[in-house]
Amino acid sequence: MLKINKLKISSPNKQLVDISFDIKDSSALIGESGSGKSLTLKALLNLLPSSLQVEKDIYSTFELNYDTIGFIPQNPFTSLSMMTKIKDQFFCSNEKKEEVLKLVDLDISLLNKFPSQLSGGQIQRIVIAIALSRNIKLLLLDEPTTALDEENKTNIINLINDLKSRLNILILFVTHDIESIKDICNEIIILKDGQVIEKGFTIDVLSTPKEDYTKKLINSTFKNKQFRN
Numbered sequence: 001m002l003k004i005n006k007l008k009i010s011s012p013n014k015q016l017v018d019i020s021f022d023i024k025d026s027s028a029l030i031g032e033s034g035s036g037k038s039l040t041l042k043a044l045l046n047l048l049p050s051s052l053q054v055e056k057d058i059y060s061t062f063e064l065n066y067d068t069i070g071f072i073p074q075n076p077f078t079s080l081s082m083m084t085k086i087k088d089q090f091f092c093s094n095e096k097k098e099e100v101l102k103l104v105d106l107d108i109s110l111l112n113k114f115p116s117q118l119s120g121g122q123i124q125r126i127v128i129a130i131a132l133s134r135n136i137k138l139l140l141l142d143e144p145t146t147a148l149d150e151e152n153k154t155n156i157i158n159l160i161n162d163l164k165s166r167l168n169i170l171i172l173f174v175t176h177d178i179e180s181i182k183d184i185c186n187e188i189i190i191l192k193d194g195q196v197i198e199k200g201f202t203i204d205v206l207s208t209p210k211e212d213y214t215k216k217l218i219n220s221t222f223k224n225k226q227f228r229n
């Protein structure tokens with residue numbers, strides 16, 4: 001479990017983020033552009049620029065560091081070196097490479113290919129496999145399907161859902177698209193202007209959102225009429 005008791009991020013002239021929330025199993029961090037989602041992820045990854053002031057009080061049942069956190073970015077193409085064979089982009093044994101490739105449902109023959117020979121969906125699976133090769137405890141996903149077409153988007157969502165049920169890892173899924181996380185994340189945190197304005201179980205927030213901002217987010221992304229107000 002991960003408890004963010006306090007996370008405050010400010011620039012010299014503005015408070016950008018002031019939040020607290022827990023991740024018990026799988027949580028989605030949802031908000032419009034500029035609401036503070038990326039800054040929150042960067043704070044967890046210790047990647048905030050030094051120009052920003054940070055106050056952090058975070059408790060977790062494991063040490064938070066490069067070995068325990070996996071990060072899946074929006075654009076998988078930026079995560080891999082295009083001139084390096086897939087097998088040389090892992091830092092683990094050959095057995096582990098094969099094990100995690102099977103976990104993400106890819107053929108081990110892809111290890112001998114270059115990223116340019118793979119589809120966007122396959123590359124995103126490789127990025128996930130590389131994260132899983134490190135025995136991580138927390139998987140951070142930053143809009144992992146944005147750069148993919150509809151078919152690959154559905155496949156990656158199904159894969160993350162499958163991995164969640166098979167692996168014992170916490171998930172924090174950042175998105176502005178509520179529909180993509182409804183089957184993956186048990187809990188939702190709604191961010192607006194760097195503040196948590198609503199949080200709770202996904203099923204409750206989707207069926208009875210309290211804030212107009214949440215209703216707007218749901219109505220703008222949800223195609224499934226049963227959740228509409």
Ligand SMILES: Nc1ncnc2c1ncn2[C@@H]1O[C@H](COP(=O)(O)OP(=O)(O)OP(=O)(O)O)[C@@H](O)[C@H]1O
Pocket residue numbers: 011016031032033034035036037038039040049051052176
């Ligand atoms: N290095 C920085 N210095 C000053 N302000 C920043 C910095 N990085 C981000 N911000 C500001 O902090 C706020 C939150 O930014 P953040 O990137 O976390 O938003 P976001 O919710 O991830 O948006 P998007 O969905 O567009 O990625 C924005 O107003 C942004 O302009």
